[in-house]
Each structure stands twice: as C-alpha cells, then as structure tokens.
Amino acid sequence: MKPYHQIPIVECSEPLVKIPLELFAVESPHPYEKLGAPYGEHSPYYLRKSVIENLIQAQNYLHLLLPNWRIQIFDAYRPVAVQQFMVDYSFAQVVQQRGLTQVDLSPNQRQEIWELVYEIWAVPSLDKQTPPPHSTGAAVDVTLVNDAGQVVNMGSLIDELSERSHPDYYANNSHPQTQEYHAHRQLLRDVMLKAGFQRNPKEWWHFSFGDQMWAWLNNQIHPANLFTARYGRII
Ligand SMILES: C[C@@H](N)C(=O)N[C@H](C)C(=O)O
Numbered sequence: 001m002k003p004y005h006q007i008p009i010v011e012c013s014e015p016l017v018k019i020p021l022e023l024f025a026v027e028s029p030h031p032y033e034k035l036g037a038p039y040g041e042h043s044p045y046y047l048r049k050s051v052i053e054n055l056i057q058a059q060n061y062l063h064l065l066l067p068n069w070r071i072q073i074f075d076a077y078r079p080v081a082v083q084q085f086m087v088d089y090s091f092a093q094v095v096q097q098r099g100l101t102q103v104d105l106s107p108n109q110r111q112e113i114w115e116l117v118y119e120i121w122a123v124p125s126l127d128k129q130t131p132p133p134h135s136t137g138a139a140v141d142v143t144l145v146n147d148a149g150q151v152v153n154m155g156s157l158i159d160e161l162s163e164r165s166h167p168d169y170y171a172n173n174s175h176p177q178t179q180e181y182h183a184h185r186q187l188l189r190d191v192m193l194k195a196g197f198q199r200n201p202k203e204w205w206h207f208s209f210g211d212q213m214w215a216w217l218n219n220q221i222h223p224a225n226l227f228t229a230r231y232g233r234i235i
C-alpha cells in the first residue's frame with residue numbers, strides 16, 4: 001500500500017476517450033505494445049475525457065512559451081494485465097542486467113529486485129480500492145519534442161530504474177548540461193501543473209489528473225482541502 005491508496009475513490013463515470021494523437025507527438029511504435037504487452041481489444045492511446053482536455057490545455061501553455069514545441073505521449077491507458085506484464089518484464093530485465101537467472105535468485109535477491117521495480121512501477125492490483133494509476137485512464141507519461149522535431153533530452157530515459165528518474169535529480173548540479181535537463185523537466189512540470197495535473201514525486205515523466213495519487217498530492221499542498229479521487233479502475 002502506498003499512502004495515496006488511502007484516498008477514497010468517488011467514481012464519476014466519465015468516459016475513456018481516444019486521444020487526438022494528431023495534436024501531439026507520439027512515441028512510436030508504442031513502447032509496451034512492441035514488447036508484446038497484452039492490450040487485447042484495448043489501446044494505450046485513451047484517457048478520461050477531462051484528462052485529454054487538460055493535456056490539450058498543457059500543450060497550449062507550452063505553445064505560449066515555445067510555439068513549435070509539442071508534448072510527446074509515451075504511454076496513457078494501461079489495463080492491469082499490461083501493468084502486470086510490465087512489472088514482470090522489468091523484473092526480468094534487472095535479473096538479466098545483473099547476469100543472474102530467475103530460478104537461482106535467493107529470497108533476499110528476489111526481494112531487493114522487486115523493491116527496485118516497485119520504486120517506479122505501481123503494483124498491478126486488481127483491488128478496486130488500489131488501482132494502478134494508468135488503469136484509471138487518469139495518468140499519462142509524457143516528454144517534450146522541440147521545434148526541430150527532436151525529443152528533448154531530460155537527462156534520463158522514461159522508465160529508467162535509477163535515481164536519475166527523480167524529478168529534482170539534477171536540481172543542485174551546476175554543470176550547464178545538467179542545468180538544461182532540469183530546466184526541461186521544470187518546463188514540462190510547469191505546463192502540466194498549470195493545466196491541473198500533478199507529477200509523480202519519483203518520475204519526471206508521470207502526470208495524472210483525478211486519480212488517487214493526484215488527490216493525495218493536492219492534499220499535501222492544500223491540507224485544508226480534502227480531495228478525493230474521481231477516477232477508479234476502468235475494467
Ligand atoms: C514506470 C512508469 N511508466 C509508471 O507509469 N509508473 C507509475 C507509478 C505506474 O506504474 O503507474
């Protein structure tokens with residue numbers, strides 16, 4: 001259980017809607033579909049209606065500052081089966097990178113690797129009270145594309161299992177290159193927060209609107225308000 005799982009969900013039943021991809025840049029092919037993630041009849045390119053409206057708003061804010069830049073969508077809706085696939089895939093990746101094999105792992109090694117995986121991945125819970133954020137249609141993983149059509153360097157790749165994923169990892173580094181990474185992360189954060197999103201404190205790319213994490217983060221900032229989540233798990 002994460003602290004945000006204590007937030008009550010008052011499902012508003014807003015529909016999951018196709019993202020108008022033509023308005024944004026899009027990571028292609030989709031990073032999890034290309035790994036064979038089991039989407040079935042679902043598509044990652046869906047979000048709740050208001051979440052899409054806010055994402056368009058965020059890009060409008062970006063355009064006021066940098067007219068030809070775009071928000072690039074890396075991932076959005078994620079069925080729990082895909083969440084399960086991705087945590088298993090990430091676990092296997094770490095095992096392989098360390099030159100280990102799954103059957104030979106000691107209980108301590110296994111636990112340590114799971115803790116690493118769950119640093120950035122939500123548990124693929126089927127409990128309606130503790131849905132993975134992306135399974136609610138309220139969370140989106142994004143980065144920026146510049147006016148030359150290039151993906152902006154944020155100082156680490158999306159889904160990297162390291163401290164470089166922490167939004168403020170480069171905040172106190174005086175090297176000009178790392179200052180630029182931090183400035184790009186701040187730019188993404190600023191336009192997304194202005195449009196109503198909250199950012200995952202451990203991932204520079206993960207934003208949400210209306211889910212438990214969003215409500216919990218709002219309550220940290222405004223303790224007098226008691227936000228609840230308006231979106232729960234879709235299927
Ligand atoms: C790992 C990243 N793609 C992500 O989405 N993380 C959050 C916490 C999640 O799994 O919901």
Ligand SMILES: [Zn+2]
Nearest residue numbers: 139140141206
């Ligand atoms: Zn995410």
